[in-house]
Each structure stands twice: as structure tokens, then as C-alpha cells.
Amino acid sequence: MKPTDQHTNKTKMMVRNNIEVDVKVKCIENGTTQKQVAEDIDTTKSYVNRVIKKQDGVVNHTFVRVMEALGYDIELHYVKREDS
Numbered sequence: 879m880k881p882t883d884q885h886t887n888k889t890k891m892m893v894r895n896n897i898e899v900d901v902k903v904k905c906i907e908n909g910t911t912q913k914q915v916a917e918d919i920d921t922t923k924s925y926v927n928r929v930i931k932k933q934d935g936v937v938n939h940t941f942v943r944v945m946e947a948l949g950y951d952i953e954l955h956y957v958k959r960e961d962s
Contacts, residue, residue: 898930900954 905915912930913923945952 897954900956901930904956 905911911923912926916923916926919926942952
């Protein structure tokens with residue numbers, strides 16, 4: 879495996895763990911389906927599904943690589959809004 883392949887795989891895993899799984903967990907915690915999320919943001923269920931499952935995940939792959947090159951790890955912090 880080439881070093882770039884290893885980096886790409888690491889980045890995909892980091893993104894998947896930090897966002898794709900989180901979206902699914904938050905949907906379950908809120909009792910919300912992808913269809914309901916799609917309706918809330920005025921799009922289709924298939925689009926929401928593609929965004930969550932696409933290879934680069936929700937965060938742009940290039941953004942992740944730039945932040946890593948600058949010496950940063952990406953951490954997400956979720957705060958439930960009071961009005962939700």
C-alpha cells in the first residue's frame with residue numbers, strides 16, 4: 879500500500895467515525911429518520927443518504943488533509959439547541 883493510500887484510508891476512517899456514525903446516532907437519539915431530516919432541510923432522503931455514506935463523508939477530504947498538514951486533528955463537539 880502506498881503512503882498516500884494509507885493517508886486516504888486513515889482520513890476516510892476519521893471522517894466516517896466523526897461524522898457519518900454521529901449523524902446516525904443523533905438520528906436514533908432524536909427518533910428521527912433520514913426522510914424527516916431531508917424534509918426539514920428541504921431535500922430528498924436519497925440525497926441525505928448519499929451525503930452521509932459518500933466516500934469522503936460530510937467533511938471535504940481536502941479540508942481534512944489541509945488541517946492534518948497544518949498539524950491539527952479535527953474534533954467535533956455537538957451541543958443540543960434549547961429550541962429543538
